[in-house]
Each structure stands twice: as C-alpha cells, then as structure tokens.
Amino acid sequence: MKKISFIIPSFHVGGTESSFIRMANSFNNSDFQSELVYWFEDGELRKLIEPGVIITKLKVSNLLSLLIGLVVFYNKSKPTVVHTSMYMIGNIALLARLFSSHKPKIIVGARSDFNSVCRTSKNFFDEFLLRKLSNILFKKSDQIIAVSKGVKKGLLESLKLEKSKVKVIYNGILTKKHNNNYSKLPNHHWYHMEGICLVSSIGRLSPEKGIFELVCAFKKALKLNNNLRLIIIGEGEEEKKINQYIKDHALFKYIEIIGFKDNYYSYLNNSDIFVLNSYFEGMPSILVEAVSTNAKIISTNCMHGPSELLQGVPGSKLIDVNNEDQLVSSIHNFSISKKIKRGKIIHLNDFHIDASIKKYADVLKELLK
Numbered sequence: 001m002k003k004i005s006f007i008i009p010s011f012h013v014g015g016t017e018s019s020f021i022r023m024a025n026s027f028n029n030s031d032f033q034s035e036l037v038y039w040f041e042d043g044e045l046r047k048l049i050e051p052g053v054i055i056t057k058l059k060v061s062n063l064l065s066l067l068i069g070l071v072v073f074y075n076k077s078k079p080t081v082v083h084t085s086m087y088m089i090g091n092i093a094l095l096a097r098l099f100s101s102h103k104p105k106i107i108v109g110a111r112s113d114f115n116s117v118c119r120t121s122k123n124f125f126d127e128f129l130l131r132k133l134s135n136i137l138f139k140k141s142d143q144i145i146a147v148s149k150g151v152k153k154g155l156l157e158s159l160k161l162e163k164s165k166v167k168v169i170y171n172g173i174l175t176k177k178h179n180n181n182y183s184k185l186p187n188h189h190w191y192h193m194e195g196i197c198l199v200s201s202i203g204r205l206s207p208e209k210g211i212f213e214l215v216c217a218f219k220k221a222l223k224l225n226n227n228l229r230l231i232i233i234g235e236g237e238e239e240k241k242i243n244q245y246i247k248d249h250a251l252f253k254y255i256e257i258i259g260f261k262d263n264y265y266s267y268l269n270n271s272d273i274f275v276l277n278s279y280f281e282g283m284p285s286i287l288v289e290a291v292s293t294n295a296k297i298i299s300t301n302c303m304h305g306p307s308e309l310l311q312g313v314p315g316s317k318l319i320d321v322n323n324e325d326q327l328v329s330s331i332h333n334f335s336i337s338k339k340i341k342r343g344k345i346i347h348l349n350d351f352h353i354d355a356s357i358k359k360y361a362d363v364l365k366e367l368l369k
Helices: 015-027 044-048 063-077 087-099 114-119 124-140 149-159 176-180 211-224 239-248 264-269 285-291 306-310 324-335 346-351 353-368
Strands: 002-007 032-038 054-057 081-084 105-110 143-146 166-168 197-202 228-233 255-257 273-276 296-300 316-319
Touching (some): 002 015, 002 063, 015 032, 015 044, 015 353, 087 105, 087 124, 105 149, 105 353, 114 124, 114 149, 124 149, 143 149, 149 166, 197 264, 211 324, 228 264, 239 255, 264 285, 273 324, 285 296, 285 306, 296 306, 296 324, 306 316
Parallel strands (some): 002 032, 143 166, 197 228, 228 255, 273 296
C-alpha cells in the first residue's frame, strides 16, 4: 500500500495542524496508509487523530537534526509521498531527499504569505537562509500546494516559479458539524445574558494574530457601547501580556481569555461579532468557519485570504491592517446594527473536506501515474 506522510512540528492547536490531521484521517480510508510525523511534545489536537493513522516522532533539536532525522525516516519508513506544512520544513524535506537512498515525492505546503513569513524570521540570517533555500529547492519539489490564490501569486512573484508548479487547493475545513450548525449555547454566563453584544476572537495568542491590538481597540469601543463583551479563545506567548493589560485597565468584567475549547465552534456560532485582526495569513480556517455562521465578521485585509474569502459575504467588513480607528468604528457600528441571516454562501463549497480531499487525490494520482 502507498504511504503518505504529513510532516508537522507538533499537534498543538493551530489551523495548519488541524488541517493536516483532517487530511491524514481522510486519506487513511482510501488507497493510502496515512502517517503523521512530528517532533515537539504532543498537543491538544492529538486526540483528533483516528485509529489506524501511524504516528511517528522524530528527535529534533535544530534544522541539522531535522535534516538527519528525515534522511533516516525516508530510508526506514519509505513513504511514497511526503507533504510538508511550512516553508522551511519543505526546504529541509527536499534537502533530505538528496541524501536519502529512498526518494519520495514531495509536496510543499504553502500556507501563509511567503514574504511575510520571511520578514518575521527571528533574525537576518534566518530570513536569508529561508529565501536562499526556497529559491534553489522549491523548483525541485514535485508540487507546491497553496491555500489561496493570493499565496500562490506571492510565491510566483518571489521565487520565479513556473505556474504549473503551484496549485491552489483550499483547506478542507467544513464538515457535517458545520452543516448541522451548533444551536446549543456554550457553558459560559455571557452566552446566557440578555442585552449584551458578544464579540469573539479565536486563534493563537501570538504577535502576528493581533489579539493584543484587538484588546486595546476593544477598550475604546467599550466607551462607545458598554454592553460589549469580548471573549478570546486561544493560547500562546502573548497571553501574559494581554492578561496584564486587562488587569491594568480593570477590564476583567468585559474581556475574558478562556483558552482552547473543543467546542469553540459553538462559541463562534453564538457570537454576535467575530474579529480576525491578523497581520498576515494564508487562508485562515477560523474565518472560513465564521462565514458558515450568522456572526457579523470584521477582518483585516491582510495578505492573504480574507479579501478572497469575504467577497460577496453579507455582514462582513474588511479593514486595514493595524488600523485601530477602523477596528473601533467597525465593532461599534456592528454592535448597534440588527442581527443578520447570512444564508447560503456558494463558494464555501470549495472549503468542504470532501471537495478538498478530491482535489488532493487528483494531485496524487497525477504525481504517481
């Protein structure tokens, strides 16, 4: 049986991790044996992996050990296809194939704006290395899968790749739970209160997600409408900083961080407003899920994904990146407007898991013929 190995650093909460686990689960029921390869300590999402999916942990402490680990892994596990999740991991996977006697097909995942990822590297050397390796090695990949048209366009411009090298396949995010919708209210007192406007934001609490900036803007919006409440679902490096701001400005009655929740979609579906305040994205999974609800949506017009997804979506508003005035105004205006009934959004069909897996299957069929 052919084996497809999905390479992700960990099973911690994130859109990429969720997407790769969904793909591994889906392909394991087809003509493939699915394998998930990781190296950081297990995370919350491990419990979503279905029985039968192989789970392999590598011993990795730096890029060199990842390179050596993948060479050993290729020769021992002998995957037919390897699918990587991030740009640098893609480069290391391609390098490892050069040194391995086993030569798997390699699909590089392009899940965020390439230039933005480069610019947010830890230092100049890391950025230089990522750009240099990508310029050399991505041409040697068997396929690059971009999660949005914007991500593809950015890659083609930055790396001078042939158009056929990069295909766009939207993440398979929507499942039966989204079709059935969640009518049950979450077990949180705000969702059972009358006369408040509930704003939600869901995602990793890291600088590029703009959650701290959202909290600062929400403080100003609160002065315009004190019936507002903000619930933040997520974990990450900025949690301490955000909690300190909430404490310093006595906002604990109006803002709560509740960590990751398995039933986060129920919180989202029963919110009045959802905010995505990112500096850059690829195609944010949580924004796709927000469109499947009746929550009003405010999103930065960041590269890439939001403008592509929200085109023609009622009750949605694009704002400039890092523009506090626009964010405050949008929250206030939506908080005093009537509830909406979004109805069917045709282009959401492209984000259903079955549609995405079919397109991936077509790519694999073409690679392996």
